[in-house]
Amino acid sequence: DQQVKQNSPSLSVQEGRISILNCDYTNSMFDYFLWYKKYPAEGPTFLISISSIKDKNEDGRFTVFLNKSAKHLSLHIVPSQPGDSAVYFCAASAYNNDMRFGAGTRLTVKP
């Protein structure tokens, strides 16, 4: 039972355009959400997070939006760069520190 779902296994975007990665969750106890980025042969690295008391968090080219009523979050990358090509994991945490990850979306940014 996957409580965090990333329904798009892959996404291809042209350099300079916006990348939008989506994530849905089912557990209403989740109150802290994160995005991690992973390059081949490396561990995931933290990108950006958002608490459930907010609906938006921005860090440079990266913005995460949270829609609690829809149990949906999205990561926007503007403008996309070839170095952004990686697998992006959405993660969610509840009060008991149980961390759940989505299956990941492979983003390819074409020059």
Added chain:
Amino acid sequence: EAQVTQNPRYLITVTGKKLTVTCSQNMNHEYMSWYRQDPGLGLRQIYYSMNVEVTDKGDVPEGYKVSRKEKRNFPLILESPSPNQTSLYFCASSTSSRDPNQPQHFGDGTRLSIL
């Protein structure tokens, strides 16, 4: 340099032969965790530890053991490995899984193949 170190990085072994994957962090983090990554399933948490001598089951703990005798080390033990435990394993650490200013730091992964 702040890092999470896993060993070995690669291991091919046979069913039933006990193995241990070590994990060490040099950031004095209280929280440590183990994940496995499988195609289409993403990262699934196996066990986590809030501090020394405190461990809890994650999403998929069956077939695994952990220990946290020291703050810096969090080994993953497979007492009797089976082929369904063939996977890519990641160790991670942070001050807290829920501290927005201190997200988890991951090791580079251990690829286990169990024949």
